[in-house]
Amino acid sequence: MKRLLILASLIGAAPALADEGMWTYNNFPAAKVKEKYGFEPSQAWLDKVRLSSAKFGGGCSASFVSPNGLVMTNHHCARGCIQQLSTAQKDLIANGFYAQTQAQELQCPALEVSQLVEITDVTAQFNTATKGLTGKQYADTLRAEMAKLEKACATSDDIRCNVVTLYQGGRYNLYKYNRFQDVRLVFAPEHASAAFGGDPDNFEFPRYDLDVTFVRVYGKDGKPAKIDNYFKWSAQGAKEGELTFIPGHPGRTSRGLTVAQLEYLRDVSLPKTLFRQSEFRGMTTEFQNRGPEQKRISSNQLLMVENSLKANKGKLEQLSDKNFFAQKVAAEQELRQKVNADPKLKAKYGAAWDEIARAQNAYRDIREEFEAMEGSGISGQLFAFARTLVRAAEELPKPDSERLRGFNDASLTALKTQLASKAPLYPELEIANLTFSLTKMREELGPDHPFVKKVLGKESPRALATRLVKGSKLADPKVREALFTGGKKAIDASTDAMIRLAALVDPDARAIRKKYEEEVEAVIRKNSELVAQARFDLYGTDLYPDATGTLRLSYGSVKGYMEDGKKVEPFTTMGATFDRHTGEDPFALPKSWLAAQKDLTASTPMNFVTTNDIIGGNSGSPIISKDAEIVGLVFDGNRQSLGGEYGYDETANRAIGVHSEALVESLKKIYKADRILEELRPGSTPTVKSAPGR
Template identity: 30%
Template sequence: MKLVRLLILFVAFPALAQQGGMWIPSLLQGMNEKEMKSLGMKMSVQDIYDVNHSSLKDAVPQFNGGCTSEVISSQGLLLTNHHCGFGEIQSHSTVEHDYLTNGFWAMSQAEELPNPDLEVTFIVRIEDVTTKVLEGTQAIDEKARVQKIQQNIASLTKTLPKEAWQENSIRTFYEGNQYMLFVTESFKDVRLVGAPPSSIGKFGNDTDNWVWPRHTGDFSLFRIYADKSNRPAAYSKDNVPYKPKYFFPVSVKGVKENDFTLVFGYPGRTTEYLPSVAIDQLVTVLNPAKIEIREAALKVADGFMRKDKAIKIQYAAKYASIANYWKKWIGETTGLKKTNAVAIKKAQEKEFMARVQKAGKQAEYGNLLADFEKNYKAIEQYSLARDYFTEVALRNTELLTTAYRLYQLELVFKNKGAQAFTDRRENMIATLTEIYKDFNKNVDEKVFEQLIELYGTKMPKQFVPAAIAGADYKKLTAEVYGQSKLTSLDGVKELLAGDPAAAIARLNADKGYQLLKAMAETQTEKVMPKYDELNLQIAALQRTYMKVILELSPKEARIFPDANSTLRVTYGKVKGYEPKDATYYEPVTYLGGVLEKYIPGDYEYDVPQKLIDLYNKKDFGQYGEKGKMPVCFIGTNHTTGGNSGSPAIDAKGNLIGLNFDRVWEGTMSDVYYDPSICRNIMVDMRYVLFIIDKFAGATHLVNEMKVVK
């Protein structure tokens, strides 16, 4: 089967070509294997990915659709980040049993806590299905092409072979130039086993997020359960621990600079092949708007959380979620400016056009970059309006987010009738019952007041509804939160009760709902049609641009597909870096650094007394190194969101760390990877075992693992 070449063009950094790249694990033979061997890898690529025998990929499931995890025992013990399991830890926490503050450790399997709706998904096999997906797509317009591809994918997903308990999923690569089939199996009985207190698992909290040096024990433990045939099953007390095809040995040997590292996981989204005009728009227009909105929301929430413990528990996960990308966008923008990414992209584009000309393809591809320029200029105001609506209405103001859910329910009534409305209503109420458990009217009202003013004053004027444009925003906020039924679950139930037509009438009389509906209808009627039209044109250009890069790049180039939440391998080395002149960061941090940052009682930098005692006694067990306790290390692995919880693996396939972050100066690696400053951050497995064993006393969990010395 013909495979697209996996290469990448690094015009600016040819000497460092072995750094960077997110590679499909089934396609590592050849160039990638040679590179990994040259970096020190002792395994074969069959050890990493094999369909017929157990391999590393069999121990790396996706965790709940957004993170990565790894199996570390023959009894289905699962390791991921604390922040990946945070929602589950929070859901089991109360003021009386505050597992966020105090941690949780199941001292037997009977004490492990079930988690409804949590699942982990394993990859069974990966196949190239490009020819089948693109069948019948030649010589038709772009809209028809997209529809035909969707039809082909839907048909193939249903008909391609798999076991009854498995699923087929087809994903696009290289901007639609390649399609791969992923056969998966998902386990839905996943129980919480252990989590350190947040003073370890979130040490440094939002201040240290995306920052090095780092001292965070960002890990949590779960266990996969299966039916008695070792197959996926819904939660049942009769289920038994899953017997994995493969699990990782855990190394306590430690790391040193220039050691080989391989990170396996599910990176979410990168756009490495954007043209310079797109990056410039990101840096100067789109990121600044999103940063400002989230900064305002975070400031309000932080003020309430510092004063009220109950609110702190309610909003802990939400605050962390909002803060994560707020800080990431700041670092990304800074990094793109610092590395002169726009200028470097322009230089690459000049080289690209020279290759087009040399190949005699000027007539076919000579206008590509000019067309990018025209379309990105045209879409800018629509993209900005879309971001404002998404950030204000759908992500950061809970009353508006709830109203949008109800707006979708009204559309169900209009499009499908009363019965469909009634069927959907019960599910909606069940969903909102969970949401309102962590809703606080006072917090949300102050967030709304800040964000609705930004919406009214910073959104492109032609897309601001009359109810918001030029309003007295304090008065508008008081009216909405004083009159709307959406400030409580009982209020929502009252609006939705009884006859569907009457419920819709009550909704449309509600002040909060009216406001959201005006915002949503403006988006639907004025923003999204043109945005979708232009975005379709840009997507077609990007696909052609990618096709030409693949065709015309030299054989020694390295072109990897952008991340799309599918299983990938990235390899590199443990390595420090120089973020600015006369400043060098060592690649490993130690427990002494935790004590240097310690601020008693501070919600970011408090330290448990037992950890202090262990440090003072130097009671590190087999996990210490020359009288010091390693905590975190950094490497040149090319990671992004979705790699949270990814296993960091040594040259022989042993687990040495747990990926959880990137350095702030290098967060622009989603758009442009620069090996001089892009580093991923990993918890050292010695620290993970030290916390489980010496701090928590859960030695039975360490005994369950295969520890390699």
């Protein structure tokens, strides 16, 4: 559904009273919240919310909900862990899981939960270090400065530090995290209730999902971590019109990009991505049809590609809307006219937009080779391990400041944790995924391209993929550890088929990466800084930056919206969930729900919507009240919000969450999970024998 968006963010000015923005904690518009909602968050309130929030794995959000390390997130965020803990005989995705006792909590093979404990503005250091530099000098100096700051900050294995680029380079912050690397599964419902409605309902509302999972973080002593800051549970949950806040980790927005960058996304990147994802979905669906075990091991992959495909369709639709794009063009022209009208501003910033456009054109020329050699041209978890090991052997002997990002001293603990993962790998799925990527690489570059000939030789993609997977032992974490500790000598001596492929293609990949970093990335970074500074000079600094996968805070309220001339009410109920049940996937409720139907209070709010500004990555974010209490759990946005990467429309963009009362009702009456309820609401449950584990 297309619509004309009149957005303050398009012209670079601060939003008036719209619920717009994914705000950093050191620049939150507390006064604006007070002006609209009558509540002004204090610094102490902001600090508590920040410390009670968590990053879940590599791309989701979560929250601490008890002093004993209990963490709440979405089921779809924890699916990786749940699937890795499953077997053909014990499918936790299909049947759910509940640990009746602490001893029954299962350790996730490859999961980290982190807590943002400190934010430091380091913009001055970067501006000083890179002043007057361009191209390779700028890129090398920026990388070295990031490595230096992160290394000085990460004082132990339990600390991770990242330099965060804000406002396209207009500001730099250093984020310091506590890392929890022992994460154990406590509760997960069945997939049928967590993802009720499946892909047809994805990004839609009304919804009826119980998309929740609870895990627990442990300390190095093997005991549940003691958490000083956590969210308490609301007594009643969210009401219509109530002020709500969403702390979380929105992945990426592109509201501050130039027209040239948006044109590239619209004309090249998104169409190419959609074609590839559509084919990948088809391949995965065919793989699922091979049998029940193939369906089990690839279910997470299918869910992810379907979600991404639908999201990217929404993004392309937004950028293809002529009215919307015209506003983007007009906003940029207005800003450039103001810059060019002032001789000093023109001399400082005037060429930045043209330089970014030039860099985008340069990227168009190398995109296919960059994607094939350094991007997704060769995919699969085994190859990812191989490339990491080959590059670690090359990078670690270098001075820290000269290494590729990801191999710096500050990143080594996370790198070792990744390589030590005990998560299972499935050879048949690895072969299918690798075959697909090699086939697409040959299609993109052509069979006569030197890189294609180097990789494939005289083999077909499937024959090569099969030989590589069968000829690799990298699924064994002990093998990976030996290669990592053995360094270049071990890598050079290895006969592992996947290691040999990674070593073969690494010179080509490094060369195209170097070209990209110096001729594209460095130019865009440098000139994006100038565009950001021009906005600051003309409009002030009371702006929110684009999302970067780091912790942000949005504000809004529980509110319905109009769709196709009809009002969409802000709540659904648990009783109406059964009305949607058909008995056929994806609208088939699990037996546990059907058995408990007569015990449930039908009027209990199930899912609801708010005006909070969110994007992908906010999945698993808590929805909290002004009292910093849990009133819901974000799991999606409506389809109108899919264009939210490029702008926000308060009339229709909505965050979708599970209501806190639906969570309590389900835990109590469907799953008999009294141990969890007692942690969420101490003293609220009688001491009774728990239901059998699932």
